[in-house]
Amino acid sequence: MPQPDTLVLYCRAGFESECATELTERAAQAGFYGYPKFERNSGYACFHLAAPGSALALVQAIEFRSLIFTRQWIASFPCLEELPTKDRLTPIGRLVAELPQCSELLVEAADTTEGRELQGFCRKFGSALASYLRQQGMLLPRKQRADWRLHLFVLSGQRMWLGVSPVRNGSPWPMGIERLKFPADAPSRSTLKLEEAWHWFVPRSQWDSRLAGGMRAVDLGAAPGGWTWQLVKRGMFVTAVDNGPMSPQLMDSGQVEHRREDAFVFQPGKPVDWMVCDVVEKPARTAAMVIDWALNGWAREMIFNLKLPMKQRYREAEQCLRRIVAALEEAGVGFRLEARQLYHDREEITCWLMLAPGR
Numbered sequence: 350m351p352q353p354d355t356l357v358l359y360c361r362a363g364f365e366s367e368c369a370t371e372l373t374e375r376a377a378q379a380g381f382y383g384y385p386k387f388e389r390n391s392g393y394a395c396f397h398l399a400a401p402g403s404a405l406a407l408v409q410a411i412e413f414r415s416l417i418f419t420r421q422w423i424a425s426f427p428c429l430e431e432l433p434t435k436d437r438l439t440p441i442g443r444l445v446a447e448l449p450q451c452s453e454l455l456v457e458a459a460d461t462t463e464g465r466e467l468q469g470f471c472r473k474f475g476s477a478l479a480s481y482l483r484q485q486g487m488l489l490p491r492k493q494r495a496d497w498r499l500h501l502f503v504l505s506g507q508r509m510w511l512g513v514s515p516v517r518n519g520s521p522w523p524m525g526i527e528r529l530k531f532p533a534d535a536p537s538r539s540t541l542k543l544e545e546a547w548h549w550f551v552p553r554s555q556w557d558s559r560l561a562g563g564m565r566a567v568d569l570g571a572a573p574g575g576w577t578w579q580l581v582k583r584g585m586f587v588t589a590v591d592n593g594p595m596s597p598q599l600m601d602s603g604q605v606e607h608r609r610e611d612a613f614v615f616q617p618g619k620p621v622d623w624m625v626c627d628v629v630e631k632p633a634r635t636a637a638m639v640i641d642w643a644l645n646g647w648a649r650e651m652i653f654n655l656k657l658p659m660k661q662r663y664r665e666a667e668q669c670l671r672r673i674v675a676a677l678e679e680a681g682v683g684f685r686l687e688a689r690q691l692y693h694d695r696e697e698i699t700c701w702l703m704l705a706p707g708r
């Protein structure tokens with residue numbers, strides 16, 4: 350009987366190498382060895398473990414939220430090749446019986462053009478497979494709590510990966526993508542980056558205290574105002590720093606002060622609740638500016654992008670984050686720092702930094 354000895358990692362197409370490198374390093378730190386394999390622009394990477402059946406242990410040993418480039422992971426059997434089109438359900442069912450019990454089945458494809466063409470198949474086949482598995486008692490009733498989610502990652506009608514992800518240590522979204530609706534009156538599509546960042550980094554139950562009306566925020570590189578729009582929508586007062594023009598409607602809110610200044614020189618008169626930054630700049634320069642803000646205690650929480658260079662993207666991201674950690678640790682500042690390549694991020698990652706209260 351085959352065993353789950355592969356991690357299938359969903360990622361942004363074009364970032365398979367970063368995703369694979371990050372996971373390989375993190376697995377080795379946790380004492381798991383293997384080798385990565387991926388095809389460029391396929392929207393996923395694999396990590397084949399040396400020890401048979403150890404994929405389930407690995408997805409419990411690493412904290413999912415600590416990974417930057419992995420949207421979702423599944424501890425999977427070896428790829429199912431040449432599934433018979435006449436009866437795919439029986440061979441899949443035989444393998445499902447070997448996996449931990451699940452109540453939810455996700456039939457997914459890569460976030461690529463080819464993957465999108467498979468969405469119809471995924472929907473139809475997913476509902477047939479779910480009914481079959483439920484009838485056979487291999488999938489728990491929908492409402493029953495389970496510790497694992499069952500995934501079928503479809504490459505074609507004949508080739509699929511079958512595996513599970515831990516409910517409490519994985520992405521809650523199909524394909525690891527949180528779908529957000531573009532708000533019609535927001536001044537730019539970038540608005541969704543900040544909204545998605547909040548969804549990922551700030552638990553919903555804390556929005557009313559951490560993203561509260563009356564708070565003060567600074568938006569660096571704000572024009573035309575997509576991020577400022579989100580802050581204003583939460584009832585905050587925003588200093589928008591950018592030489593470019595801000596959306597006139599946003600300025601009409603009366604909650605925005607526009608400062609035509611250099612984001613890297615700007616200093617707030619007094620500390621604010623939030624600093625957000627979407628300036629297109631070398632990541633090392635952004636990191637240095639964030640360190641400055643943190644050491645001066647100018648903002649309690651920060652969300653900023655690190656725009657990644659063409660080459661060595663993983664190394665560059667890692668070095669910038671390490672630099673921030675080292676500077677704050679050396680200064681004895683308490684903090685939390687997380688980073689993730691969000692769905693709405695392109696050649697960049699989004700970082701969240703929160704300073705410990707009472708500094």
Ligand SMILES: C[S@@+](CC[C@H](N)C(=O)[O-])C[C@H]1O[C@@H](n2cnc3c(N)ncnc32)[C@H](O)[C@@H]1O
Pocket residue numbers: 536537538539540569570571572573574575576577590591592593610611612613627628629
């Ligand atoms: C990606 S856009 C920001 C989009 C914005 N977050 C939104 O949602 O509408 C980057 C902005 O950074 C601004 N920018 C670039 N360098 C800057 C600097 N040194 N100081 C202030 N703004 C800068 C640009 O003028 C541009 O408007």
